[in-house]
Amino acid sequence: xxxxxxxxxxxxxxxxxxxxxxxxxxxxxxxxxxxxxxxxxxxxxxxxxxxxxxxxxxxxxxxxxxxxxxxxxxxxxxxxxxxxxxxxxxxxxxxxxxxxxxxxxxxxxxxxxxxxxxxxxxxxxxxxxxxxxxxxxxxxxxxxxxxxxxxxxxxxxxxxxxxxxxxxxxxxxxxxxxxxxxxxxxxxxxxxxxxxxxxxxxxxxxxxxxxxxxxxxxxxxxxxxxxxxxxxxxxxxxxxxxxxxxxxxxxxxxxxxxxxxxxxxxxxxxxxxxxxxxxxxxxxxxxxxxxxxxxxxxxxxxxxxxxxxxxxxxxxxxxxxxxxxxxxxxxxxxxxxxxxxxxxxxxxxxx
Amino acid sequence: xxxxxxxxxxxxxxxxxxxxxxxxxxxxxxxxxxxxxxxxxxxxxxxxxxxxxxxxxxxxxxxxxxxxxxxxxxxxxxxxxxxxxxxxxxxxxxxxxxxxxxxxxxxxxxxxxxxxxxxxxxxxxxxxxxxxxxxxxxxxxxxxxxxxxxxxxxxxxxxxxxxxxxxxxxxxxxxxxxxxxxxxxxxxxxxxxxxxxxxxxxxxxxxxxxxxxxxxxxxxxxxxxxxxxxxxxxxxxxxxxxxxxxxxxxxxxxxxxxxxxxxxxxxxxxxxxxxxxxxxxxxxxxxxxxxxxxxxxxxxxxxxxxxxxxxxxxxxxxxxxxxxxxxxxxxxxxxxxxxxxxxxxxxxxxx
Numbered sequence: 235x236x237x238x239x240x241x242x243x244x245x246x247x248x249x250x251x252x253x254x255x256x257x258x259x260x261x262x263x264x265x266x267x268x269x270x271x272x273x274x275x276x277x278x279x280x281x282x283x284x285x286x287x288x289x290x291x292x293x294x295x296x297x298x299x300x301x302x303x304x305x306x307x308x309x310x311x312x313x314x315x316x317x318x319x320x321x322x323x324x325x326x327x328x329x330x331x332x333x334x335x336x337x338x339x340x341x342x343x344x345x346x347x348x349x350x351x352x353x354x355x356x357x358x359x360x361x362x363x364x365x366x367x368x369x370x371x372x373x374x375x376x377x378x379x380x381x382x383x384x385x386x387x388x389x390x391x392x393x394x395x396x397x398x399x400x401x402x403x404x405x406x407x408x409x410x411x412x413x414x415x416x417x418x419x420x421x422x423x424x425x426x427x428x429x430x431x432x433x434x435x436x437x438x439x440x441x442x443x444x445x446x447x448x449x450x451x452x453x454x455x456x457x458x459x460x461x462x463x464x465x466x467x468x469x470x471x472x473x474x475x476x477x478x479x480x481x482x483x484x485x486x487x488x489x490x491x492x493x494x495x496x497x498x499x500x501x502x503x504x505x506x507x508x509x510x511x512x513x514x515x516x517x518x519x520x521x522x523x524x525x526x527x528x529x530x531x532x533x534x535x536x537x538x539x540x541x542x543x544x545x546x547x548x549x550x551x552x553x554x555x556x557x558x559x560x561x562x563x564x565x566x567x568x569x570x571x572x573x574x575x576x577x578x579x580x581x582x583x584x585x
Numbered sequence: 586x587x588x589x590x591x592x593x594x595x596x597x598x599x600x601x602x603x604x605x606x607x608x609x610x611x612x613x614x615x616x617x618x619x620x621x622x623x624x625x626x627x628x629x630x631x632x633x634x635x636x637x638x639x640x641x642x643x644x645x646x647x648x649x650x651x652x653x654x655x656x657x658x659x660x661x662x663x664x665x666x667x668x669x670x671x672x673x674x675x676x677x678x679x680x681x682x683x684x685x686x687x688x689x690x691x692x693x694x695x696x697x698x699x700x701x702x703x704x705x706x707x708x709x710x711x712x713x714x715x716x717x718x719x720x721x722x723x724x725x726x727x728x729x730x731x732x733x734x735x736x737x738x739x740x741x742x743x744x745x746x747x748x749x750x751x752x753x754x755x756x757x758x759x760x761x762x763x764x765x766x767x768x769x770x771x772x773x774x775x776x777x778x779x780x781x782x783x784x785x786x787x788x789x790x791x792x793x794x795x796x797x798x799x800x801x802x803x804x805x806x807x808x809x810x811x812x813x814x815x816x817x818x819x820x821x822x823x824x825x826x827x828x829x830x831x832x833x834x835x836x837x838x839x840x841x842x843x844x845x846x847x848x849x850x851x852x853x854x855x856x857x858x859x860x861x862x863x864x865x866x867x868x869x870x871x872x873x874x875x876x877x878x879x880x881x882x883x884x885x886x887x888x889x890x891x892x893x894x895x896x897x898x899x900x901x902x903x904x905x906x907x908x909x910x911x912x913x914x915x916x917x918x919x920x921x922x923x924x925x926x927x928x929x930x931x932x933x934x935x936x
Contacts (some may be wrong), residue, residue: 412817430789438781438814441821444789449821463789466763468801470792474825 235583240572241271243540244562245549256568258584261565273580276311276544277560278569280551282379282481283339283428283455285318285490285499287524292317293326293500297333304336304489310525311571314557316378318485320500321353330510337378341427342545344384344392345407351432352499352519353407361392365399377401378555381427383408384418393423402555404455407432408443417447425554429454429471430483431462431518448474453554455483457545458532459523461510461584465535472535477542481551482528487511487520508572530577586934592622594891595913596900607919609935614915615669627895628911629664629920630876631902633730633832634690634779634806634818636669636850637839638875643668644677644851648684651764655687657842659936661876662922667729669836671851672696672704678723688729692778695736695743696758702783703850703870704758712743727814728752729906732758734779735769744774753906755806758783759794779836780805780822782813782869788885790880799825804851804905806834807897809883810874812861823886828893832902833879838862838871881928 238253251271255262260372284290287306290299299514300317307315319327321342325481326351332338342353344361361382362368368377378400382389393403405418406427411434426433426447434442447454454475458468462485471480484490489497489506497504497511504511504519511519529547549560550578570583589604593614599670602622606613636643638657641650651668658666670678672693683689693704695712712733713719718729730753733740744754756769757778762785777784777798785793798805805826809819813836822831835841840848840857848855848862855862855870862870874882878899889897900911910918921934 286764412815436787436795438795438818440815441817444787445818445821449817449824464791466792467789467796470796473800492913 235568236582237275237570237572239266239268239271240273240275241540243276243544245277245541245544245560247563248528248541249539254562254570256584258568260564260566260568263562274575274577275562276540276571276573277548277562278571278582278585279311279482279529279547280557280560281307281312281315281484281525282555283318283341283485284315284549285320285486285520286490287486288491289488291488291498292319292330292338293322294300295330297331299407300333300336307525308582309579311422311579311582312525313569313582313585314552314559318503321350321357322358322500323357324359324368324371327368330372330376332376336376338372338376339379339381340377341381342407344380344382344386346385346409348409349383349407349432349434350511351407352502352504352517354500354502360387361389363388363391364395365392365401366395374399374401379404380404383410384423385410386413390421391420396510400556405443409434410443412441412446413546415441415443416450419446419452421448424452426452426454428457428462428483431457451479453479453550455481456532457485457521458482458528458535459521459522460531460535462518462521465531468532468535472538477538477545478545478550479552482525482532482546484523484525484528485521486523490522490524500524515539526579533577586919588626588921588923588934590617590619590622591624591626593913594627594895596628596892596895596911598914599892600890605913605919607935609919611915611917614913616624617743621842625891625924625926625928626913627891627922627924628899628913629922629936630662630833630880630898631906631908631911631935632658632666632690632835632876633664633906634669634834634836634900636671636871637835637841638664638837640839642849643670643681643689644673646681648682651684651687652824658876659933660930662880662930662933663876664920664933664936665910667779667844668801672701672708673851674708675710675722678719681723681727683727683900687727689727690730690732691728692732693758695731695733695737697736699760699787700734700758700783701833702758702832703853703868705851705853710894711738712740714739714742715746716743716752717746723751724756725752730755732757734761735763735774736765737842740769741772741828751907752785756794760785761794762796763792766792766794767801770797770801770803775801775803777805779808779813779834781818782808804830804832804901806832807838807883808872808874809833809879810872811882811885811886813869813872816882819883819886823889828889828896829901831897832905833876833883833897835874835876835879836872837874841873841875877930884928
């Protein structure tokens with residue numbers, strides 16, 4: 235396959251016009267000396283935090299639903315994503331049957347009651363002593379990422395045993411103070427789930443998890459829907475932390491791509507109005523953000539370069555999960571999104 | 586006068602060993618090629634926000650008290666400072682009689698009830714239409730700086746008439762939302778009083794005054810006592826905004842330099858315990874910070890260079906108030922602080 239005179243956007247090498255020859259992998263890239271191009275070629279996107287889309291919910295999806303999930307994500311330009319659970323009885327995790335190469339992000343039940351967000355408080359528990367305990371309920375091979383509140387009992391034991399199994403830890407739904415945040419950061423736990431939502435806020439006498447996210451070199455998930463945080467907040471994160479430390483996620487739920495109305499997130503009823511998902515008490519309950527929109531929003535909010543957009547939409551997340559991807563260089567998987575100048579997706583390649 | 590082989594610290598030219606010849610002004614500076622020096626020479630400090638020291642309170646000081654005030658500040662290495670009022674009946678301002686060259690910082694009464702801090706709510710009012718109205722109560726020539734909450738009625742009219750009289754506006758004790766903060770910033774009001782205290786907090790869906798302080802190019806006063814904000818918060822401000830946008834202030838009260846006990850701040854009783862000043866309800870009521878300690882704290886909290894310390898302790902404040910000072914270059918006033926390597930003051934020159 236050959237894509238000629240496209241604006242190649244690589245998160246490391248930057249933007250240049252060239253021609254890409256590829257099959258499964260990128261075989262040859264030839265840089266041309268032109269400034270005109272027919273379309274923009276970006277590494278396909280990675281979404282490590284997505285609960286559902288188009289009526290499909292990770293908690294209830296059948297194998298064929300998961301296959302549709304993959305298909306819908308392909309339309310969004312996402313080639314790799316982690317279907318994400320919500321808090322349920324830990325036994326309930328055993329119902330989830332993933333097909334093929336999909337792996338899970340477990341969000342809860344090991345999170346803070348005070349910062350539970352749209353998670354059912356009845357099922358929240360401290361993490362078990364080690365990850366093997368979890369294997370009673372779920373095939374550990376299916377789990378790639380777990381969001382945990384670091385202030386809970388047994389955090390360090392559990393987190394360490396996750397790391398040994400190549401399961402990545404993300405800190406989230408946490409009421410930790412700055413002292414705890416610094417301690418876990420210094421122990422290598424450097425990822426934060428949907429920053430700054432459901433985290434102890436920045437206070438000037440205790441930076442909390444939000445302040446820690448700014449102050450220390452954490453990598454943070456950002457939901458760039460303009461609802462979870464204001465455009466200026468997203469821009470502030472970009473200005474302070476830089477594009478190297480941001481991972482765009484949708485946190486989207488089954489209502490995504492569907493009309494306003496009543497939906498479920500796990501076993502909690504959610505009402506979607508003007509595309510905004512809330513529990514009955516007004517708590518934000520995930521998003522209806524599409525990844526194809528997230529990249530436009532992020533660029534609009536921050537004025538970032540395309541190179542930086544490739545970092546936050548693909549490369550950083552791939553690196554974070556140790557997946558080979560997110561670049562357009564020879565030898566890498568040929569997973570591309572072709573876009574026009576308005577960042578509308580023209581075609582996704584090789585999904 | 587001659588100071589030989591001192592480490593000259595200039596906020597622009599940086600640090601180098603040299604010899605300074607001066608009388609009232611700096612006459613000649615000769616750079617030597619040595620690396621050893623006998624002491625550190627910094628521009629003497631500027632404190633634009635200080636209520637009192639050693640039993641003296643701006644609100645009740647006699648002319649001879651103000652002269653002692655100047656003397657005490659000289660020990661602290663401060664050659665220029667603004668005695669600062671607290672909120673009182675606006676008529677009460679007419680009691681303040683300044684000697685010589687001293688000028689005032691009016692903190693209140695034009696501040697927010699919600700963010701009043703240690704100001705008496707009974708006297709809080711919106712600003713008058715113009716600054717001439719104030720001249721009924723106080724000689725405008727005596728006023729250099731006014732802290733105002735920008736969300737109050739008539740802010741723009743008042744602020745504009747202040748600027749015309751060369752009175753600087755600082756935004757403070759404010760509950761303004763981000764929209765207001767942005768609007769006033771865009772209109773040139775770019776200074777914030779004792780950031781982040783007594784300001785609408787950073788929220789991720791409305792940045793508030795604290796978020797605006799981080800996000801926009803405001804210059805902010807910082808009380809580096811480790812009480813008004815944590816060392817990490819001060820370091821966060823330094824990392825985000827850089828030393829160019831920070832002005833160290835003490836916000837210190839009459840109890841400064843005296844023992845723990847009961848004091849007054851304006852007409853509010855203040856209790857000082859372990860050097861921390863609080864109202865009965867626990868609200869922080871100014872500090873007992875000495876400027877000579879503020880510079881040590883800031884360096885410890887941030888690890889800044891001496892050049893940067895000269896910016897935040899003198900040059901920035903001088904520039905902000907349009908005073909010639911804060912530098913060690915030929916032609917500038919010879920106002921110096923001589924320090925040892927632990928930043929203890931050895932001698933203040935030419936006060």
